[in-house]
Amino acid sequence: MELAKKANGLWRSWIEDNMALFAGLSSSAQIGFLAKDVFENQGGSALILRPNQAALPLIEEVGFTGFRKLPVDIIFVAPSAVLESLSSDNAPGKEGSFYKLIRKREIIFFTLASPPELEEKNYADFLESIGLGHIGTCAG
Amino acid sequence: MQVIAATGCGIITNQGAYPDPRGEGKAYYRQIALYDDKFIPQFAKIAALIHENGGVAIQQILHAGRYGGIDLGYCVQPSEIPQTLPHFRPPREMSKAEIRLTVKEHAAAARRSIQAGFDGVEVTSFMGYFMANFLSKFTNKRTDEYGGPVEKRARFMVEIIKEIKEAIGDRPLCLRLNGAELMDEFGGNTEEECLEMIRIAVETGGVDMISLVVGWQESRISSIGRDVKPGHWNYLAKNAKKVTGNVPIAFGVRLPDAAMADELIAGGVIDFFEICRPLLADPQRLHKYAAGREAEIKPCIGCLLCLSRLFRDLPYLCTSNPVLGHEVELGAEPEEAPLKKKVAVIGSGPAGLECAITAAQRGHAVIVLEKEDQIGGQLRLMAEHDLANKEDLFDLLRYYRAMLGKLGVEVKLNAAVGPNFRKLYPDVDAVVLATGAKISTDYPLAGGQVADGLDVLRGKTQAGEKVAVLGGGKVGLYIAENLAGKGKQVMIIESEQHLAGDVMPTAKWRHISLVKNLGIEAFTGARIKEICEAGVLIIYKNNETVLVEADTVISSRRDADSSLLDTLEFAVDELHCIGDAVKPRGLYQAIHEGYRLGAKL
Numbered sequence: 194m195e196l197a198k199k200a201n202g203l204w205r206s207w208i209e210d211n212m213a214l215f216a217g218l219s220s221s222a223q224i225g226f227l228a229k230d231v232f233e234n235q236g237g238s239a240l241i242l243r244p245n246q247a248a249l250p251l252i253e254e255v256g257f258t259g260f261r262k263l264p265v266d267i268i269f270v271a272p273s274a275v276l277e278s279l280s281s282d283n284a285p286g287k288e289g290s291f292y293k294l295i296r297k298r299e300i301i302f303f304t305l306a307s308p309p310e311l312e313e314k315n316y317a318d319f320l321e322s323i324g325l326g327h328i329g330t331c332a333g
Numbered sequence: 334m335q336v337i338a339a340t341g342c343g344i345i346t347n348q349g350a351y352p353d354p355r356g357e358g359k360a361y362y363r364q365i366a367l368y369d370d371k372f373i374p375q376f377a378k379i380a381a382l383i384h385e386n387g388g389v390a391i392q393q394i395l396h397a398g399r400y401g402g403i404d405l406g407y408c409v410q411p412s413e414i415p416q417t418l419p420h421f422r423p424p425r426e427m428s429k430a431e432i433r434l435t436v437k438e439h440a441a442a443a444r445r446s447i448q449a450g451f452d453g454v455e456v457t458s459f460m461g462y463f464m465a466n467f468l469s470k471f472t473n474k475r476t477d478e479y480g481g482p483v484e485k486r487a488r489f490m491v492e493i494i495k496e497i498k499e500a501i502g503d504r505p506l507c508l509r510l511n512g513a514e515l516m517d518e519f520g521g522n523t524e525e526e527c528l529e530m531i532r533i534a535v536e537t538g539g540v541d542m543i544s545l546v547v548g549w550q551e552s553r554i555s556s557i558g559r560d561v562k563p564g565h566w567n568y569l570a571k572n573a574k575k576v577t578g579n580v581p582i583a584f585g586v587r588l589p590d591a592a593m594a595d596e597l598i599a600g601g602v603i604d605f606f607e608i609c610r611p612l613l614a615d616p617q618r619l620h621k622y623a624a625g626r627e628a629e630i631k632p633c634i635g636c637l638l639c640l641s642r643l644f645r646d647l648p649y650l651c652t653s654n655p656v657l658g659h660e661v662e663l664g665a666e667p668e669e670a671p672l673k674k675k676v677a678v679i680g681s682g683p684a685g686l687e688c689a690i691t692a693a694q695r696g697h698a699v700i701v702l703e704k705e706d707q708i709g710g711q712l713r714l715m716a717e718h719d720l721a722n723k724e725d726l727f728d729l730l731r732y733y734r735a736m737l738g739k740l741g742v743e744v745k746l747n748a749a750v751g752p753n754f755r756k757l758y759p760d761v762d763a764v765v766l767a768t769g770a771k772i773s774t775d776y777p778l779a780g781g782q783v784a785d786g787l788d789v790l791r792g793k794t795q796a797g798e799k800v801a802v803l804g805g806g807k808v809g810l811y812i813a814e815n816l817a818g819k820g821k822q823v824m825i826i827e828s829e830q831h832l833a834g835d836v837m838p839t840a841k842w843r844h845i846s847l848v849k850n851l852g853i854e855a856f857t858g859a860r861i862k863e864i865c866e867a868g869v870l871i872i873y874k875n876n877e878t879v880l881v882e883a884d885t886v887i888s889s890r891r892d893a894d895s896s897l898l899d900t901l902e903f904a905v906d907e908l909h910c911i912g913d914a915v916k917p918r919g920l921y922q923a924i925h926e927g928y929r930l931g932a933k934l
Contacts, residue, residue: 260415268415293849296842298518298553303415307406311419320419321831324845 196273197237200228203276204240204269205252210280211291214322215244219314225265227257229272229301235259239268266306266314275299292324336660338382340612341619344583344605345388346455346507347379349395352442353435357409358396358463362646364403367394367442376449384450391507392446393455394439398463399424399472400550403646411467411489412474417519417551420644432479432489435463440496443506453505453541456493461514461549464490468530469514471521483526487533498539505541507583508534512545512569515552524572532576544583544607545573550644557610559635559721560843561587570603583607589633591622613639614653616665628735632728637839638921645838652921653729655687655928667932670695674762674907676934677702679750679897682710684912684923685767686733691931692765693740700758701742704749708733710769711913712920714790718815721843750897755904763907763934766898767927770891770917776803781864786812786889796821797884801869805832805855807919809889810844817851824854824881826871831857835919856881891917909934 204226215224224242231237239257241264243249260268271279271294279290279300294300302325304311311317337345350367351358359366366372376392383390402408402422413426427435443454458464466472467489473480479488490508497506510531514521522530534540547566548556555561570584585607588594594606611618614633621630631653639649651657656665674697678689681703693699707713709730716726737744754764774783786802788794789812798821802813805827817823825832825848832848832855833841848855856879860872868883895914902908911930912923 261413267419292845296553296846296849301417301518303417304419305415305423307423308420309406316419318830324842325419 197228197231200231200271200273200276201226201238201240201254203273203280204228204271206280207276207291208240208242208252212244214319215242217315217318218244220245220247222314222316223265225260225263225268227268227270228276229270231257232260232268232270239263241265260303260305263305266304266311266316268303268305269300270303271300292322295324334379334382336616336665337612338386338388340616341386341623342388342608342612344391345383346391346393347376347383347451349393349457350376350442350446351401352394352396352438356402356404358398358401358435359403360395360397360400360462361403361643363648364395367392367445368438370445370448373445373449376446376451380450380452389453390451391453391455391505392443392449392451393457393509394442394446395457396435396439396463398466399461401463409463410472411479412472414472414474421551429477429479433492436489436492436496439493440500443497444500447501447504453507454497454501455507455509455544456497457509457544458490458511459509459544459546461516461551464493465511465514465549468511468527469516469522470526471514471516471519483529484533487530490530490534491537494534494537494539506539507542507544508540509544509546510534511547511549512566512573512586513547515548515554515556518553521549524569528572528576531573535577535580540580542581542583542605543573543577545570545586545603547586557587557635558637558839558843559725561635562722563587563590564593567593567597567602570597574602581605585609587635589635591618591627610635610639613649613651613657616654628731629739631732632725634725634729634920635722636725636837636920638837641837641839650921652924655925663929663932667691667694670697670934673697674934675760676700676763676765677758677761678765678767680704680710680767680769680912680914681708681744682767682769682912682923683712683729683733683920684769684914684927685710685765686737687924687927688765688767688911688931688934689742689927690733690736690740691928692934693742695932695934697934699740699742700761701737701744702748702750703744703746706746708737708744708746711787712923714787715811718790718811720814720818720847750900752900752904754901761905763909764901764905765930765934766895766901766908766910766914767912768894768897768914770913771894772808772888773890773892774888776861776888777863779863779870780866781868781886783864784885784887786887789887790815796887798822799868799883800824800885800887801826801881801883802887802889803861803869804889805829805857806835806889807833807844808891810836810848812887812889813853814844814847814851817847817853823851824856824883826856826859826861826869826881828860829857837919837921893917907934 226240241253350365354368380390408422410424413424566586581604583605584603589611597603611633615631638652643649676697676699678685678701689699772785784794801824802809805825813823833844862870869881873879911926
């Protein structure tokens with residue numbers, strides 16, 4: 194529980210520092226952020242980011258009992274140690290560190306929305322900027 | 334299909350057919366189906382073609398599972414595990430009744446294959462398809478008899494083997510199984526678990542060949558691209574051989590070299606050399622190899638244009654082979670020219686060389702005029718500075734050299750063309766301008782200078798320690814990556830919002846990774862205001878003017894180099910322009926335009 198709390202704090206701090214990344218998403222876009230052990234054990238809490246919804250909290254902590262019940266389009270999952278390295282990275286543009294950690298397979302990504310839904314919510318540029326636009330064994 | 338049937342392969346496995354009428358197994362548009370007897374006559378034609386050419390005909394059954402349902406908006410899986418790539422459809426967990434129905438459908442598709450005249454059947458669990466979803470502990474979280482430990486996850490595969498053998502009797506059954514999933518971070522099978530699945534398949538009995546494959550579509554590790562060295566995965570075949578006993582192994586993952594495959598077969602590591610993409614690049618490859626004409630084999634450069642198109646729901650094409658997918662209108666081979674001409678090709682980049690060779694194959698007398706002291710143009714320059722596997726591009730250059738020699742194409746080096754062209758070459762009937770692109774250094778200067786990026790790559794211009802590269806397309810990225818690799822501090826200034834806009838999707842990740850890993854700073858969405866003594870002034874985010882400090886400013890912006898069009902307009906009877914000399918693009922367009930012009934001159 195402590196670990197998850199710490200992970201949520203680290204995710205929150207990273208999100209707040211990198212809000213520019215999410216600027217192009219539509220007002221209905223919702224993104225989940227989880228600690229790896231919460232995801233694997235299907236218990237604990239997750240963060241939901243609603244970057245462009247004025248009527249709802251920007252970042253909300255919600256209980257996590259499985260991805261099916263998480264009302265988000267995509268999910269990022271990382272162990273606390275990786276999140277620590279993400280937040281302590283002083284390299285210019287933390288977007289680069291995020292990208293590297295995705296490439297290194299230390300932050301993992303899931304999509305719950307269908308391709309048309311992702312398109313409708315303007316995810317294409319965002320996913321490309323973090324290296325998820327063109328990925329896969331045939332694409333590297 | 335006629336071209337494929339005539340490749341000389343001993344066994345030809347036809348494209349995977351989905352077995353279910355619902356289309357849950359359908360992976361891509363235009364995929365063939367085998368869920369009804371009405372399809373049998375069309376499959377019979379394919380089997381007959383393979384047999385006419387002396388091959389053993391195998392029909393693959395491909396249920397895409399996690400990657401299926403292309404027309405449906407959902408996919409089916411053993412368990413409801415979300416997608417890790419944005420272009421696949423949300424999952425739905427299958428009931429036990431649905432699983433059993435799907436097993437029956439596989440068997441029915443296998444039976445139809447044999448009825449159509451195929452000699453045997455292959456079921457693929459390659460790349461994360463349906464059977465792989467059951468085998469993997471990443472996608473199979475079931476708590477019934479189809480999920481749990483290795484033996485229970487293998488149950489679906491065992492049922493498939495048994496049902497199909499019952500349907501096809503003693504006809505051969507091949508299984509395509511992963512030697513490695515490359516899905517560790519998602520909790521996928523380890524290599525040991527993959528081996529265990531192979532062992533179970535073999536011990537079930539009825540499996541006549543294992544085709545060993547590597548990776549899932551969603552793996553973050555490249556398995557078949559240019560950055561993977563040929564032969565890299567051979568160790569997996571060696572490991573698999575330990576558990577397959579008398580069941581032969583077919584293997585060909587990142588194994589484009591027939592000589593290497595021969596060694597593996599001689600060493601008892603594999604039993605059959607599997608080949609796909611290299612045959613797309615040159616369907617005559619095996620015949621040429623058998624005849625000792627290896628130098629004439631057009632190489633697969635591992636660019637993955639084929640798959641990047643396929644996975645974007647487009648018919649696949651090949652960078653190396655302009656005929657692929659156009660066999661009907663272009664013909665499998667260039668036809669003899671009705672009127673033989675003397676053709677001068679100016680420029681020996683890929684467009685010029687492809688055109689020269691194709692024209693020479695048709696009986697034209699061809700001369701290539703190259704202003705530099707070597708052939709290859711920007712293909713050679715890019716090969717020299719490629720940070721993936723240089724040999725892929727050099728192989729293409731070696732092929733061109735061999736073909737120029739074989740066809741007797743005269744090549745003149747250090748032969749810049751000017752207004753005296755007609756005097757020097759009075760008997761030329763047709764001229765092809767394949768002069769490529771040149772770098773534009775036309776920027777607003779305010780005390781600074783701009784260097785030619787290609788000259789930097791050629792070593793004609795030396796860069797300082799703090800470099801600004803103007804343009805984040807493929808040429809700019811090559812320049813930036815090479816300079817950063819030499820320890821220089823490099824910044825890229827790009828007007829678009831993303832780098833690598835002109836890079837093929839399959840290679841984007843490599844460049845973007847290099848940019849991040851080499852610490853190259855990218856200013857995207859930036860407008861250049863002026864080049865000053867201290868560097869580059871740009872209009873950047875929020876319309877602010879920002880100075881990007883640099884001691885060297887390098888341009889990568891390419892303009893078509895078609896200046897000879899004016900010079901030669903009234904000097905020759907027939908004048909053509911191809912490749913980057915029309916508009917700077919890439920290797921694919923250069924080769925294809927070169928071929929198409931050569932085929933009609």
